[in-house]
Amino acid sequence: MGGQPTEKSMDFKGSSRRLLAQLRPEKARILTALGLGVGSVALAVAGPKVLGQATDLIFAGVIGRQMPAGETKAEAVAQMRESGHGKVADVISGVDFTPGHGIDFGAVGTVLLWVALIYLCSSLFSFIQARIATNAIQRVVFRLRQQVEEKLGRLPLSYFDKQQRGEVLSRATNDIDNIAQTLQQTLSQIVTSLLTIVGVLAVMFWISWLLALVALVTVPVSVVVATAVGKRAQPQFVAQWKSTGKLNAHIEEMYTGHSLVKVFGRQRESAETFRKENEELYAAGFKAQFISGAIQPAMMFIGNLNYVLVAVVGGLRVASGSLSIGDVQAFIQYSRQFSQPLTQVASMANLVQSGVASAERVFELLDAEEQSPDAADAPRPAHVHGEVSFEKVSFRYEPDKPLIEDLSLSVRPGQTVAIVGPTGAGKTTLVNLLMRFYEVSGGRITLDGVDIARMSREELRSHIGMVLQDTWLFGGTIAENIAYGSQDASMDKIVAAAKATHVDRFVRTLPDGYDTVIDEEGSNVSVGEKQLITIARAFLAEPEILVLDEATSSVDTRTEVLIQQAMAELRTGRTSFVIAHRLSTIRDADVILVMESGRIVEQGNHDSLLAAGGAYARLYQAQFAEAVAEEA
Known part of the structure; x- marks a missing residue:
């Protein structure tokens, strides 16, 4: 691998x-840097050639000082050949010396100054x-x-x-x-x-x-x-x-x-x-x-x-x-x-x-495949009441593995819909489709008569508040985390939402109160307290639709009862989708959907479903028997 x-x-x-x-x-x-690079390199390349002139001046001075004054260069070379020093004559023939003259230090100094200036300018160009x-x-x-x-x-x-x-x-x-x-x-x-x-x-x-x-x-x-x-x-x-x-x-x-x-x-x-x-x-x-x-x-x-x-x-x-x-x-x-x-x-x-x-x-x-872009002229409901309709919806994660097939459901504004069923039945998938985290494979979902696939995702999600089983907090204060979806909310509204969801109860016990800083992992608050904060965040946003996916799974029984009471009040006038495993928390739901293998196999309220003696009744009796066994 x-x-x-x-x-x-x-x-x-x-x-x-x-x-x-x-x-x-x-x-x-880049072109400017390239031009400066050309200048820097040109000067750096010229340096050795100019420095070689200084070497030639020194060598010529050494040779010229050893030659008798008054002779020409040609006469000096010829005399060297006559005296049997032909190889030396060959070497000095390429040297521009004057017999009797030593090293011209003035000329050497001038050359060295030019070399220093050349390398200085080259370094300056290179730096820029x-x-x-x-x-x-x-x-x-x-x-x-x-x-x-x-x-x-x-x-x-x-x-x-x-x-x-x-x-x-x-x-x-x-x-x-x-x-x-x-x-x-x-x-x-x-x-x-x-x-x-x-x-x-x-x-x-x-x-x-x-x-x-x-x-x-x-x-x-x-x-x-x-x-x-x-x-x-x-x-x-x-x-x-x-x-x-x-x-x-x-x-x-x-x-x-x-x-x-x-x-x-x-x-x-x-x-x-x-x-x-x-x-x-x-x-x-x-x-x-x-x-x-x-x-x-x-x-x-x-x-x-x-x-x-x-x-x-x-x-x-x-x-x-x-x-x-x-x-x-x-x-x-x-x-x-x-x-x-x-x-x-x-x-x-x-x-x-x-x-x-x-x-x-x-x-x-x-290059990864992106989600389909929102239409430029995406329609929007004139006023969102919270009426949701699933019309023959189909969905599959893999092309050859259908999960939801031909599912239809109508939810009136203000209704609380509970979704129950075994793991893998498609409960969370149904909510993900409503949020457009995934696109339906067939059929459509409408919000107040408008197909959500034609709405912009931002517009759709601005009307939905969501609380997941897996809590997420960012590094910031408790107040900032509660106001994450309503950044313009006043402190009074933040506190009101916290009181309604019983967050205020434990925040008051902290040294810094609402200014307590939570790290990215939320390790300085308990799991239940983190869940309460996320619930307060959703309530503060005042959405027309609430989605609660096992939102109370991590709180104690007493806190759960208090939250259920607060939810009953805050759900008033809002359409709510509640995914729950503990059936005792959804008895008051207007509609309970029982899902198995991507299909709604039963639909009704708590009492009617118990009386029917079907899948819901079996789930409820299993949980009731388990609770009795635990108490025993």
């Missing part, structure tokens, strides 16, 4: 082009280029994070049902951070390195085409080595980031449910799963970094061979008088400047491959 090199390789070229396309909005900044490029890259990553955030809001609930939460979080955080690091460390450096290679190569051919050809001998070898290593490393980077996502998903699940892990004694199994996934990540990461890391030492070895070849051939050219010592010195510097960016580009291959692997994972998220 994830972490093995047999994973299907990613579309490296396609993902790379798509990642680079993210830079288009920053075209002006880096700043502009960094700004452009961070803006690109900023927009990419925005795209991911907006995409998550457009994805259907079915996507999150099929994906581990830790895996999604890994794509939205770790992978985007890795893309940012890759672009930051490679984009400017690759451009600068390529410009340096072109500039240095041009000057090398200008100085000596023979030495330039010698320097180019090792380039094909470098390309072959980098390509071969890169192809072997790429699948490992794909596996590395997939393994990272799996490990993050496991850690997130274990941290979220750490209490249950301890209660059921699953620490050893959890640790074993962590060990296996950690080993997969270690193996993939080690292989990816080791293989790609082999590029740099290989390129350094090839660069050193290049240096030796240039030094040997250059020395022979000086000995023959074809080149000056200053030119050879400059050429040796250029050979280093030429091999160094080649090594840098090759050594950055691991970063590029890792970044593109992360980019593909992010693009997979961005």
Whole structure:
């Protein structure tokens, strides 16, 4: 599975082009940075050539001081040949010296000042280029994070049902951070390195085409080595980031449910799963970094061979008088400047491959199928009374596995509808269809005569308040959590909703009251208190329709009775859908629906369904017998 090199390789070229396309909005900044890079590289390339002039001036002064004054250069060279020093004559014939004159320190100082100015301007251009490029890259990553955030809001609930939460979080955080690091460390450096290679190569051919050809001998070898290593490393980077996502998903699940892990004694199994996934990540990461890391030492070895070849051939050219010592010195510097960016580009291959692997994972998220968009002219009820109608509704999670077939139901405004049945009967699915978390496969659902599939989701959900069995609180105060769906609510309304749902009872006992800060996990309040807060949140929103999915399952019996009383009052004038397993909590419901295998098998009130002696009666008697057994 994830972490093995047999994973299907990613579309490296396609993902790379798509990642680079993210830079288009920053075209002006990128071009400015590119221009500064050209200037910086041009000055850096000119430096060794100018510095070589200083070497030639010093060497010419040393030679000229040893020659008799009053002679010309040609006479001095000819005299050296006559005295049997032909090889020395060949060397000094390429030196521009004046017999009897020593080192011109003024000229040498001028050259050195020019060299210092050249390198200073090159560094300044490079600094400005880096700043502009960094700004452009961070803006690109900023927009990419925005795209991911907006995409998550457009994805259907079915996507999150099929994906581990830790895996999604890994794509939205770790992978985007890795893309940012890759672009930051490679984009400017690759451009600068390529410009340096072109500039240095041009000057090398200008100085000596023979030495330039010698320097180019090792380039094909470098390309072959980098390509071969890169192809072997790429699948490992794909596996590395997939393994990272799996490990993050496991850690997130274990941290979220750490209490249950301890209660059921699953620490050893959890640790074993962590060990296996950690080993997969270690193996993939080690292989990816080791293989790609082999590029740099290989390129350094090839660069050193290049240096030796240039030094040997250059020395022979000086000995023959074809080149000056200053030119050879400059050429040796250029050979280093030429091999160094080649090594840098090759050594950055691991970063590029890792970044593109992360980019593909992010693009997979961005390309995921979205929920159908709302119509621009979506209709809305003139006034929402809460009349809900299911008309021959069908639904299936999988095309070949029907769950709900031909279900019809009419709910009048203000009615309380209780939905009961065994696990998997389709109770929660029915509510999810009403909320448009899922779209119906057939039939339609209407709200006050308007098909909800034609309404905008925001408009539909603004009329529905929902309390789930699984509570959700965010990091903030208790007051902020209650007002989550009604951000403009006054403190008086927040307190009133809290009193109606008996939240005020325990909030008053806290040192900071409604200003008590709840952490993201809600660990500083009990499970029952968290559920009460979510109920208060729904009531404060004053929706026309209430959906309560096992909303009192986590509170004690006394609190449940109080909440039921409050619900009876607050449900007045509101259509309510109540999913419950404890049948004692829904006796007062106007309509009780008994569902089995996605169908409504019974419908009526508590008394009529008991009298019928059907599925509801069997469920009620089973729970009654269980309660008697527990009391005994």
